[in-house]
Amino acid sequence: MAKLNVSRRTFVKMTAATAAVAAVGATAGSALAEEPYTAADSTGQVRRIRSCCRGCGKMECGVWVTVENGRAVKIEGDESAPHSMGSCCAKSVSSIQACYHPDRLRYPMKRTQPKGEDPGWQRISWEEALDTIVKGIENVKAKYGGESLFTMGGTGRIWCMSPYAGxxxxxxxxxxxxxWQVCKGPRHFSSALTSEYNHSWSASVERPSVYTIWASTPEVSNYDEAGRSVTDEVFQADTFISVDPRTTALGKEADIHLALRAGTDTALALAMCDVVIKHDLVDWKFVRRWTNAPFLVVDDKEPSGPEIPHIFHGPNMIKTKLLTQADLQEDGSPYKYMVWDSASGSLKWFNATGQRAAADPTYDPAADPECNCWEGEQPWKRYDGTGHKDTWSRRNFKGMEGQANLREGQSQAWLPDEDDFESIDPALLGSFEVTFKDGSKHTAIPVWQKFVDRCDEYAPEKAAKICELDSALIEKAALAYATRKDPRWGNGGILYQLAIEHHGNSIMNCRAIELLTCITGNTDGPGGQRGATKIDVNYMGNFSDQSYNANIDSQLKHPEIMAKQLGRDEHPLFEWWGLWGNANSIWKAGVTGDPYPVKGGVCQSGDFMNMGNTTMAWDCIKQLDFFFDIDLWHHPTSELADVILPCRHWLEVPCPRQSQGSGGALGACVPCVEPLAETWYDPEIVEALYKRVGIPWGWDDDNPYPTLEEKLDYVVREVAPSWKDYVEQFEENGWWDVKKLRPDDWGTYRRYQTGFMKKSYTEAPNEHNVIPGFNTPTQKQEIWCTVMETYCGAEDALPDYRPNPDSRDRNPKLWEEYPVQCLTGRRIPVYFHSEHRQLPWCREVWPAPRCEINPDDAREWGIEQGDWVWIESPHGKIRQTADLFYGVPHGVINCEHTWWFPECPAPEHGWRYSAVNQLVNNDIDDPHCGSSIVRGYPVKVYKAEEGCPDGIIADASDPRLKQWLPVYEGRDE
Incomplete structure (x- = not known):
């Protein structure tokens, strides 16, 4: 045995082939009866229903639900789901306990006691509940204006997303x-600034050869990736890189662990870019042709831009220091960005008129031979036909023969040959003298030269001091990530998640990481940054979170309303983004009345503990004139509502489900059991409210309020004749592979070449002009970000490390009194954010909140395993139990978030004991997107002599857990 030296990862790799062979012959098979399943007719039957778990809000694991006599009795993984690989987690299995929980809301209720006290809930009818809500909201609007209302939403369960836009x-x-503002939104925000909306998602399900997990523990959280597949990806990868201050459960298997100082991600990413550049590992074809790296910056130029605005969620006039043809000649185009052509020793242009399509209805890019072309080239004319969706085919694409490309066992996609220049050679380095149309001389510098200089500022030996890392380890990681295993494509994208969004520099962090994937050739490549799965099942926009009726004026069409968005004064990019008000600003306005009162709102599948300072959020909601909530439970947020509406559990509802990330799967939630009592489905609740106020919801003027079945048919219309047919196919055949359903889009890589990365629209709404490029003002993946430049100045056009005001770098005096760095958001396998605290199987495993502390620190502080400890900041004080763990660095703790205790009395349910965001400074946040600083702030830690707070369940033997066991009888009462 002494001679054996096989690590766990090596052993797994050795056995993977054997396991794969064994799996080929294993089929679970469906025990479905011959007749289609209906929950209403199941007495005396045992059925096995294929569905999609929503036990957490971020993954869509395929599951089998066994139903006996109309009751769900078992949940297990569905082997047909390629993204979850036949597994499901403890949250999924415990969903039965949630569905049949004795404390589930069964009827609409209204409060009878003042806010801040036990609400004294009283059952009312649906008619009374809906009428009361309409009256309450309309009264607030009449008295204070619509801006005095706010919407609050939590996790992405698809059908409960109405607070986002509905x-x-x-x-x-x-x-x-x-x-969204603190969870995935900043990543989508950043990728929209740089390349394409939501391209922060990487296709790790495709098994990249170098697997990089940056600031996350997806193996226990099922966050965007199923825990089972994440583990499999790690052990199959040639190299596994973990970027995390902590040594995580999976991170201990890493080949390279970059245990950076929390919050310094931008410096690390730029240092890795510096290594890539200096070792000539850049994907030069992509960088030169598909980024704005060769575009020229003129530092002393007055920022200018085209008259036609760039469209994202609203029209935005771009003002940039990038050199355009309009700067050089009177009749020059502001869409033609200039580069220095080394081949001819002269200036050439790239024509970015593709951005006009959304803003100018008179412009037809298909009729413009120079649209999104380099001077002297027309590469997007290489396909046959008109370029419209109904005629385009990758088989007809000329000059890009392409190839199947993924490893054996993976769904194959088509990879076009990498495009190159035909007639020009844009310079990336140096400086060039240019003459403006007024005769003035100026120096023009390529964006790439600017980026090279910025990365050099964070060379490994410099970044090492900021990140508290060994510079040699930074270089080793960068070389491992960027040195290609296959010359045809990069080694894979980067799975980066919540932690980098929470330190007050989220946008800079995300942009720097995306540029690292960009320059190494991982934009929309195999295993790379691919974004959301593309399929015409518009489950988010057209199922629950907003009206289907395109003629209804939405908030985004009212600039005078958007101008009142709270937080816009401090965050100029809100004008461009337009998708949320700043949560901290909303809470503050509610408490202070400045700049105007906040007096009403709605919550749907969310809570006030997840962002910003929890105490201020509670105080804001408590003073509202009217507030209603739609949820499964009584919880601290709903206890401040005037009316509560009971919604349905995922085992009770129908809904299509595609991979929200790059998983590439399409499936469905299928109703397995009859709904509880008088619960309603979220989309039907919102539509009923719209009907009461006379605002059409449907897509057909003659049918303004479609039935649920009609909505479902409409949503799946591009992939199935009807919802019924869709479900029958799903039940029989399992999850769809979207690469096969959409070979020209999701089944093709390098879509920036083929035109399917973005789709600009002509007046004919069903004809998508297929134009190469990205949905940015320059139509390129932007290293120099023109939107950031427009709203924040040229100093923000490139990513830069900017520590927040409460960081040790900028406020060392604060850290003298509060010397410990508090990380938060610790992932718990049995919980999802604030959910499942009342489920016996979950609570037995994890009864009380735990705070990870380095044992050496604990010894110095007089703390032992399991002790209750006080964690205190200048803004609040909470208790959690000590969990001693050498994987946490000295001087750092890692707390759990959004803790409340269902067993504690209403209205607070004990949230003041342990909810970590009480420690948050409500006055500072990310300057670009407003994401709250909910990690990395200073605290002090000491033993709580008081011990366990009164009344909470703190161990698995507590007899009160038995009171939460499932109740199967009387569900229809």
Whole structure:
């Protein structure tokens, strides 16, 4: 045995082939009866229903639900789901306990006691509940204006997403306090600035050869990736890189662990870029042709731009220091960005008129031979036909023969040959003298030269001091990531997640990481940054979170309303983004009345503990004139509502489900059991409210309020004749592979070459002009970000490390009194954010909140395993139990978030004991997107002599857990 030296990862690799062979012959098979399943007719039957778990809000694991006599009795993984690989987690299995929980909301209720006290809930009818809500909201609007209302939403369960956009055309408010602002939103924000909306998602399910997990523990959280597939990806990868201050459960298997100082991600990413550049590992074809790296910056130029605005969520006039033809000649185009052509020793242009299509209805890019072309070239004319969606085919694409490319066992996609220049050679380095149309001389510098200089500022030996890392380790990681295993494509994207969004520099962090993937050739490549799965099942936009009716004026069409968006004064980019009001600003306005009162709102599948300072959020909601909530449970947020509406559990509802990330799968939630009592489905609740206020919801003027079945048919119309047919196919055949359903789009890589990365629209709404490029003002993946430049100045056009005001770098005196860095958001396998605290199987495993502390620190502080400890900042004080763990660095703790205790009395349910965001400074946040600083702030830690707070369940033997066991009888009462 002494001679054996096989690590766990090596052993797994050795056995993978054997396991794969064994799996080929294993089929679970469906026990479905011959007749289609209906939950209403199941007495005396045992059925096995294929569905999609929503036990958490971020993954869509395929599951089998066994139903006996109409009751769900078992949940297990569905082997047909390629993204979850036949597994499901403890949250999924425990969903039965949630569905049949004795404390689930069964009827609409209204409060009878003042806010801040036990609400004294009283059952009411649906008619009374809906009428009361309409009256309450309309009264607030009449008295204070629509801006005094806000919407609050939490996790992405698809059908409960109305607070994100669904109430806009009724409330007429620009203020949404949605978890998106601190959860995935900043990543989507950043990728939209740089390349394409939501391209922060990487296709790790495709098994990249170098697997990089940056600031996350997806193996226990099922966050965007199924825990089972993440583990498999790690052990199959040639190299596994973990970027995390902590040594995580999976991170201990890493080949390279970059245990950076929390919050210094931008410096690390730029240092890795510096290594890539200096070792000539850049994907030069992509960088030169498909980024704005060769575009020229003129530092002393007055920022200018085209008259036609760039469209994202609203029209935005771009003002940039990038050199355009309009700067050089009177009749020059502001869309033609200039480069220095080394081949001819002269200036050439790239024509970015593709951005006009969304803003100018008179412009037809298909009729413009120079649209999105380099001077002297027309590469997008290489396909046959008109370029419209109905005629385009990758088989007809000329000059890009392409190839199947993924490893054996993976769904194959088509990879076009990498495009190159035909007649010009844009310079990337140096400086060039240019003459403006007024005769003045100026120096023009390529964007790439600017980026090279910026990265050099964070060379490994410099970044090492900022990140508290070994510079040699930074270089080793960068070389491992960028040195290609296959010369045809990069080694894979980067799975980066929540932690980098929470330190007050989220946009800079995300942009720097995306540029690292960009320059190494991982933009829309195999295993690379691919974004959301593309399929015409518009489950988010057209199922629950907004009206289907395109003629209804939404909040985004009212600039005078959007101008009142709370937080816009401090965050100029809100004008461009337009998708949320700043949560901290909303809470502050509610408490202070400045700049105007906040007096009403709605919450749907969310809570006030997830972003910003929890105490201020509670105080804001408590003073509202009217507030309603739609949820499964009584919880601290709903206890401040005037009316609560009971919604349905995922085992009770129908809904299509595609991979929200790059998983490439399409499936469905299928109703397995009859709904509880008088619960309603979220989309039907919102539509019923719209009907009461007379605002059409449907897509057909003759049918303004479609039935649920009609909505479902409409949503799946591009992939199935009807919802019924869709479900029958799903039940029989399992999850669809979207690469096969959409070979010209999701089944093709390098879509920036083929035109399917973005789709600009002509007046004919069903004809997509296929034009190469990205949905940015320059139509390139932007290293120099023109939107950031427009709203924040040229100094923000390139990513830069900017520590927040409460960081040790900028406020060392604060850290003298509060010397410990508090990380938060610790992932718990049995919980999802604030959910599942009342499920016995979950609570037995994890009864009380735990705070990870380095054992050496604990010894110095007089703390032992399991002790209750005080964690205190200048803004609040909480208790959690000590969990001693050498994987946490000295001087750092890692707390759990959004803790509340269902067993504690209403209205607070014990949230003040342990909810970590009480420690948050409400006055500072990310300057670009407003994401709250909910990690990395200073605290002090000491033993809580008081011990366990009164009344909470703190161990698995507590007899009160038995009171939460499932109740199967009387569900229809």
């Amino acid at each position: 109430y806009g055309s009724w409330f007429m408010t620009p203020n949404t306090a949605v978890a």
